[in-house]
Amino acid sequence: MNLTVRDILSLGGLRDASIVAGNGGVNNIVDSISVLEVADSNISKWVLKNELYITSFYAIHTNIEKQKEVIKVLHKSGGCGLVLCHIDMWIKDIDKEIIELCNTIDFPLIVANSEVSYVEILNPIIEKLMKINIDNFQLLLSTQNKLIEQVANKEELEDIFNNISSMFEQEILFLDLDNNCIFSKNTDKNTIKTVEDYLRLNFNTINSECDKFNYCIKNIGQKKKVLYPIKTIGKFYGFVVVGYEEERFEHTLRKIENIAKICTLIYTKKSRIQELEEINIQDYIGDLITWNFRSEEVALKAGLDINWDIVNKTRLMIININSIQENLSSKGVKDIQNYAKKVLYPTLSQEVKYSNPNNLIGFRSDVVFILLHSNNDKIKDKDKASSLGQRILKICNNDFIGSVSIGISNHMEEVTEIPKAYKEATSAAIMGRNLFGENRVVKYNELGFFPLLKDLKFNEDIRVIIDYLLAPLIDYDKVNGTDLIETLKNLLDNNMNISTVAKDMYLHKNTVLYRKNKIIEILNDNPFEMPYTLNYLLALMINSL
Template sequence: MIVPVNLAQEIVDRMKEIINQDINYIDPNCIIIASTDRKRIGDFHGGAQVVLKKKGMVAITDENQFIGTRKGINLPVYFDDNIVGIIGITGKEEEVSKYGKIIQSMTEILIKEAFIKEQSKIERESKKQFIEEVLFRINDEDKETIRIRSELLNVKLDIPRVTLVARVQQVKKRKMIDTAVNNYHIYNFINRYIDYDQQNLLVQSGLNYIMILNMNTTNDLIGLVKKIYENLKHEYNLSICFGIGSESRDDAGIRQSFEEAKKSLMVSLLYKKRFYVSIFDLDLELVVNDLSEKAKYNYLFKVFKYLDEEQLSSYIEVLSTYFRNNGSIMKTADELFLHKNTLQYKLNKIKTVTGYDPRNTRDLVVLYLAVLIYKSEGAYKTFML
């Protein structure tokens, strides 16, 4: 293993905080690649040669004893029984020797931890690429490649699985979470609840977190979803919505379950008070999602043709909240922070510009379908072009 310069520098800086002595990290070529005394970085260290031959500690009692050395002690750093570097502590031998074994052991531990973390990152990225290939590839010509890769990654595709798609939002109408740091923490948070089985898979794709769970070991799927939802809100003040697909037993089934989970998620996002929706909960939503893009456009044009983008966005929010609260004026007004008379005015305005009255049962169905179509994947962008 080659220890990266940035890791070596991090190690010596941390070690100095503990013992308050200058520390060097020397690579197997006897070059100081990291030091708390920055002027020494890049220098040749003759004492390191002796450490490599002796495979043990070497004390420097005279600064002219070896090329590029100062008084102190130098010890080999091992990883998997191989010397990957030398750690040097500058100072009088009698003062620094007491730190030798401790600094040596801590350095080896930090290198091992960094290696494990890097391997975990590589494995995570490999699985992410594999899952994305399974979910998003268009043809079935490379089934053999998928099979081989699944075996190499120890991902079993022929076991009962359910795919969930989740999206995280901050509570109280704040901006959606999309920074790299937050995504990393959210990923690890969710992973804590599903890493009881190595066959449980988690990847992040855009704003969504995709979970592909082994149903042989997931005894209470809804209980698991509730636990993630409640604890994420408690610990981070974040809200999460889930879409749940049907059970699958091969790569084609996983893709179908994923598409179902995406449809379910869109409904969960529409009805924010329902933080999870299963494909089996859908009825009209299934019809909407199976419409062609042309049919969706024509329907939206029929209902919303006289609205500009700003008006449309405003009325969609009003209608979504109105539907979510089953037509309750009081609850809708409270959620939108409006006076009930202001809400009544907005509903009357929607009737005027669209020709459909949200308080009329038949017209309500027309508007409800329009909102579902508007919020379906890609429909909004197509309509606003």
């Protein structure tokens, strides 16, 4: 006995539903049911034959062409029908073109009662399908009930895997996208390591084979294993791996398929929650540094809503990912951003929280933003900030091929001082990089007069003086392809020591001496004699800030 589209209209949440189009397909067989989350033509890769789909078309409720495209793909790929839910919320009226399309291809379009939930539609149909083929659907119903309960209770991923595995009699492993085992049952450590190493070594071959057949069977450690990918459109999450038993293979495969579906739902939900949390933190950081709040109370409440308690924070630390800022137009910047976000940032977060669980850390574009919790001792707070900055720098130097610049603000008394602290930390990171080089930890108070000098750079009178002092050398370098302005800077920085400058600039001492004399010849004054030296030091310094 097979379940048909006509039959499901008498079950649970579809009892008062109606077929508005595609009546010619009411005898289509229903083997399974699923929620359609993605409204895209790429769903053809995931559509199962004889599967009924439930959707609200919320993502494309105003796009009739997209709706038609999805229906065509579902029909062409073997889907047996489509149930539209929450019709009053998103799609107020079904367009005539949709009705005509479904009638033309005999694809059942069912409109559910707007007050009926997905679960009220899903569970009765799954129960009926189980009665028809208990072996195929026993696991799906049981795990789905547990999944709904566990996700609702926000239980840990390990607990969910444990409950799924308890319904599987043989060994089973769950691996993440890096081919690390995150949960296993009835499997020893040696077997786990053997499977991990095999997947890493043969990942491309396995992935290619799974793309063709949805799974593959491989000899791993002298035993056959079934490898089934956990994935959704455009995203790969890992593998489910179980032992191969020929006499029970079809039964096992059906179970793995259901487990993989459930894992995909879990990972997708977890991924979306994480993405939403990241966006909320990024938005909140943006509001903090501009103080986009009506009052301090509003700022504190907004922080608590995303589990950020900004009370009693003493300093602000900024980690600039220089490699991103310097390569914004480069094709490789995306790879740097992904590495910084997915590999470097988690390690930094662990270190920041280890220093003090109440510290706060967020990642925003090319900057890591850290609020350090107070120990109620200014000297101790300052020392701990410096120590943490050095440990972070060590992590970056060990784990990151690019460069970073770390800036630390002065002490904060109130949360309303966060915008000021952000400017201080940013100035310390950027100006510290210009003054002392990359991969340094710089505290704002170490900059001394330099922040004030930077402000002078945009003063019109100061610009006139700087141009008067430096323009002759800059113009000479442009015309003759020389490097006199850099030579002047190096000579002043090194107290006119010819040998040191020659070594730093990879030049012969006679060349440096020639350039020094040429500089004196071109300029109106001798920059190597006081008081002119001070003028040129200031001009070069302000110009570089």
